[in-house]
Amino acid sequence: MPSSTVENYIKHLYLEQQSGQGDRVATGRVASVMGVSPSTATAMIKSLASSGLVVYEPRVGITLTQGGERLALDVLRRHRLVELFLVKVLGVDWAWVHDEAENLEHAISARVLEKIDEFLNHPRFDPHGDPIPSVMGQIAAPELTSLKACDSGNSVRIARLVNQDARFLEFLKRNGLTPGITVSIEDRDPVADTVTLRPDGGDPVTLGTAAVDKIMVQSVETTED
Numbered sequence: 001m002p003s004s005t006v007e008n009y010i011k012h013l014y015l016e017q018q019s020g021q022g023d024r025v026a027t028g029r030v031a032s033v034m035g036v037s038p039s040t041a042t043a044m045i046k047s048l049a050s051s052g053l054v055v056y057e058p059r060v061g062i063t064l065t066q067g068g069e070r071l072a073l074d075v076l077r078r079h080r081l082v083e084l085f086l087v088k089v090l091g092v093d094w095a096w097v098h099d100e101a102e103n104l105e106h107a108i109s110a111r112v113l114e115k116i117d118e119f120l121n122h123p124r125f126d127p128h129g130d131p132i133p134s135v136m137g138q139i140a141a142p143e144l145t146s147l148k149a150c151d152s153g154n155s156v157r158i159a160r161l162v163n164q165d166a167r168f169l170e171f172l173k174r175n176g177l178t179p180g181i182t183v184s185i186e187d188r189d190p191v192a193d194t195v196t197l198r199p200d201g202g203d204p205v206t207l208g209t210a211a212v213d214k215i216m217v218q219s220v221e222t223t224e225d
Helices: 004-017 027-034 038-050 066-088 097-104 110-119 166-174
Strands: 054-057 061-064 155-161 182-189 194-199 205-208 215-219
Touching: 004 027, 004 038, 004 061, 004 066, 027 038, 027 061, 038 054, 038 061, 061 066, 066 097, 066 110, 155 166
Parallel strands: none
Antiparallel strands: 054 061, 155 182, 155 215, 182 194, 194 205
């Protein structure tokens, strides 16, 4: 069994590759994401390479192998199912559930995880809108757009929150900006660099464009289970 440290590195490498910055992840980026020194990150990456989980090219970057990607999807499946279980069944605050799942994802057995999946009726998305990989490693890829790119006057449905910082999530929850909610883009102020939104049935909320860029949306005609 891979250690929790190995699983964390592999998971974050996968997320970095999926962030749109390219397949190769720089060693410095890995060190920053993992909160370690570059030398520590390099040593771990070399160990992952010797285990066949990544391909490491000095001064070029790191890419996951097929085996590394399978492990990453397995860890993400555990993490996201645990998050949903903690929120829906135990009532853990969705803004703070990420850290709890970070710990539990390494300890839960495959047998218990499948029982959770069955109990939750095989969900496709976690509480923040992140897709849950299937047991076969398949992952939903709905077509989403950053709210930052939407024009004034449009109405869209919030589908996914990219930033899972607890304070950011608490702010969104207080203002009714959670996955599944329809919002109208009322105004864009290029000078102030802000966007004013009105959630369905709620009051207007003004956010900076850096914040709305972390909110992924889809058309109101699109429905997801």
